[in-house]
Amino acid sequence: METRIILTVLCFAMSFISLIRGLYLISLERNHTNNATINVHDAVQSLKLCFFNGIKSRNGIVLIWQSDAKTGRWGFSVERKNDNGEYVEIAHFNYTGKEVYKFVDTEDFTAKTEYRLKQTDPFGGVYYSKKVLASRC
Structure with a gap:
């Protein structure tokens, strides 16, 4: 199983793409209070x-x-x-x-x-x- 990850960091936001048996959009967003939100979307079904x-x-x-x-x-x-x-x-x-x-x-x-x-x-x-x-x- 091959995994490819691309990272981009800008203003406390990090997004990466992972190719594991499909294509997914995974985003991690951190706000000013050190809380974070992780969103995962199947790119094909988005x-x-x-x-x-x-x-x-x-x-x-x-x-x-x-x-x-x-x-x-x-x-x-x-x-x-x-x-x-x-x-x-x-x-x-x-x-x-x-x-x-x-x-x-x-x-x-x-x-x-x-x-x-x-x-x-x-x-x-x-x-x-x-x-x-x-x-x-």
């Missing part, structure tokens, strides 16, 4: 995408989603499939809490278009949502 949908509007395709993260270090990229079949980032959002996020794609197109969310965890891991197929027709 983000839950509640929903991701697309609807047609007069202004374009409206993409809406909601997530529930245990840590606030996640990011979202909205990706659209281009004519070559590759997904291209068209917007980026940082996780700001359990709220509904919205992006309007105003690109003028007539064909059906595929979208997906690319979710990036604090360690550089990438996860993709289900695909959403939308059309202006």
Whole structure:
């Protein structure tokens, strides 16, 4: 069994990552009264995408989603499939809490278009949502 630990110490806060049969975020925070709090999160299970949908509007395709993260270090990229079949980032959002996020794609197109969310965890891991197929027709 291999263990890899990275330590960072700054202003009485220490965070480290341990890779032991999975990836975990473990943070130790010490306050001014010498009390400490230890938080452990399974990095893979730290983000839950509640929903991701697309609807047609007069202004374009409206993409809406909601997530529930245990840590606030996640990011979202909205990706659209281009004519070559590759997904291209068209917007980026940082996780700001359990709220509904919205992006309007105003690109003028007539064909059906595929979208997906690319979710990036604090360690550089990438996860993709289900695909959403939308059309202006």
